[in-house]
Amino acid sequence: MHTSTTSTDVLMPWSAQELAEATHGTWYKGRLPQTLVKRILTNSRDAEMDDAFLALRGTRFDAHTFLPQLSTQGCRIAIVEHPIETLEIYQLVVKNTRLALGHLGAFRRQACRDLKVVALTGSSGKTTTKEMLGSILSLLAPTLVTRGNLNNDLGVPMMLLELTQQHRYAVMELGANHQGEIAYTSGLVSPDVAGILNIGTAHLGEFGGREGICRAKSEIYQHLNPFGCAIIPQQDDFTLKIQAHTQHLQCLSFGQDGDVYATKIQLNPESTQFMLHTPQGVSQIQLPFAGIHNVDNALAATAFALALEVPLDVIAQGLARAVAVKGRLNFIRKKQHLFIDDTYNANPTSMLAASKVLSQQSGIKVLVMGDIGELGDTAVFEHQQLGQQLSQDNIDHIVAVGEYAHVVCAAATGTVPITAFETQAQARPYLIEMIKKHQPQTMSFLFKGSRFTHMETLMADVMETL
Incomplete structure (x- = not known):
């Protein structure tokens, strides 16, 4: 199995010119580091030699205050919104470090020409579906899968920075706390396959109702590759509204009456068996997850995999090998x-x-x-x-x-x-x-x-x- 790679010694290094090009920034006083940058970090405590520290600024914090301690840790490069003249470090000045992080993630994604990217969202089931799909794709080639809750406007570009030339697949979970967030992150990942699992009630307060949630989630299709595939839930209350956002796209649906569906479902205390029906054929699935909702998650993972032309036997094997995330049943x-x-x-x-x-x-x-x-x-x-x-x-x-x-x-x-x-x-x-x-x-x-x-x-x- 090809596991997700995050080791820093295989990350693609950055030249000073690439950093400036990606962020639209300028090097303070024209001073450019001559060494390559290994990692871009937002936690100053982890920054070491050959790293670049990106100083984020929010309503309650300003990481620029940590710049003076960098050189004591051996880190000599920082990406900043306002330079500090007294510091003897290289400073790349950008308009907005939060947006610069997004630019860097998008730059790295575009550099991986042989990469196929899946973007998925939904009110529930994202984490489990992501792990199921990662288990399937990693049987074929190195696959990067979103870790933990790195699914927002900061977490998504941080995950993209972990891409290497060895990766052939990336499974990116996109979350949303406000309208426009998924439009932004989907633009960074430029997915080849994008889909919504469901429209539920998670984050109901932020969106003022499920209609607002549907609009926010449907932003995931805005930056889909024109020749890519949109994945849609067939049995959701908002299926028709989701379909309205995907009329011009190639689509694959999952769930009862969809392109991918299940029959002969047997729910066991800690596992599930069912017959998986797809446009490519039928397969018996042994799923090491309990609950009917995980059948839906497996159907969604199957639809994403089929859109990437993964053989049905590999899908069945990947689902059987999938492992639950800590804290998920x-x-x-x-x-x-x-x-x-x-x-x-x-x-x-x-x-x-x-x-x-x-x-x-x-x-x-x-x-x-x-x-x-x-x-x-x-x-x-x-x-x-x-x-x-x-x-x-x-x-x-x-x-x-x-x-x-x-x-x-x-x-x-x-x-x-x-x-x-x-x-x-x-x-x-x-x-x-x-x-x-x-x-x-x-x-x-x-x-x-x-x-x-x-x-x-x-x-x-x-x-x-x-």
Whole structure:
């Protein structure tokens, strides 16, 4: 398997002329470094000899203040908006360092002529689909895959700077906190294949509704290669609106009634089997992921791969080898109990999907849920909806933790009891006592919440008591 390469000794070096050309900058006092630049970094603490430090500036910080310490670390090159005359380092002056970072990422992407780039976005499933697709493509050639949450206007160009001449594929996840962000990042990556997984309720507050989310996500098609392929979800509420943005493009759809779809789906506690139907044929898929939502993610990954002309047998092999990201439905066994770590992040759609996975498990099934953020004025309503829907699932108990826990609890209309706590410190002894009470029965716990809730901390605290 060809893994994603990030080692600095294989990165393409930069000459002083290339840096100036890419950023539209000028070297202060005409002083140019004669050595090649190995890395471009935004963290001054990591900057060493042969690195260039790019000084970002925001509303609450200005990295230009770190410039004086650079030379003590051996770093002699900086990309700045305003030079400091007293410093004995080479300074490339640009109008805006944030935009300069984007220019550098785009410059590096355009330098990789043999590279095929996939850009994907969606309200949920981006991380898992990205990893599935990376697993498929890496069977064929070196593949760069977005790490962690490097999917915004800073993270995307930082990932592009890791491209090497060895890479043949790049899978770029594009996120959005505001209108225009995906238009910007998709312009940097110039995708050969671009697609939307779904239009959900993540970041609902920033966009004022799902219509706004759809407009923001659909920006991903603006910079698609004219001969490229647009991937669209066939069964989304906003499918018709997405199609309106892709009328002039070659398209491939996934989901029921789409070009790529699944039949004979068998949901197991920790895996899934299904028949994969594509324009290239049919294949039996063994997917090491639980949940019907991961079938959708696999269908999307398949559509992206088919658009790159990947053979169906390679797709099946790649899906079978895919590995879940930490915090994404990781199954951990402690004594007779199962702990499912799904704490990476959450939105209403993914919380409901997680509950369905929990319902497939054995023993007493407990959902431990934290608050969901970035819902804006709809936060109370969305948590009420979750209380109504989750309380009707085939699980045994819900423990809600956070500011909106009481909202979830009050909205319950089903038979599943919900207990609310404002803090993890309050919930911890309750969960520990619950385990003691039900000894020696098997229990299955699923922990999930938005990133800021750090539900993994509560899970670890409970597990330590066993």
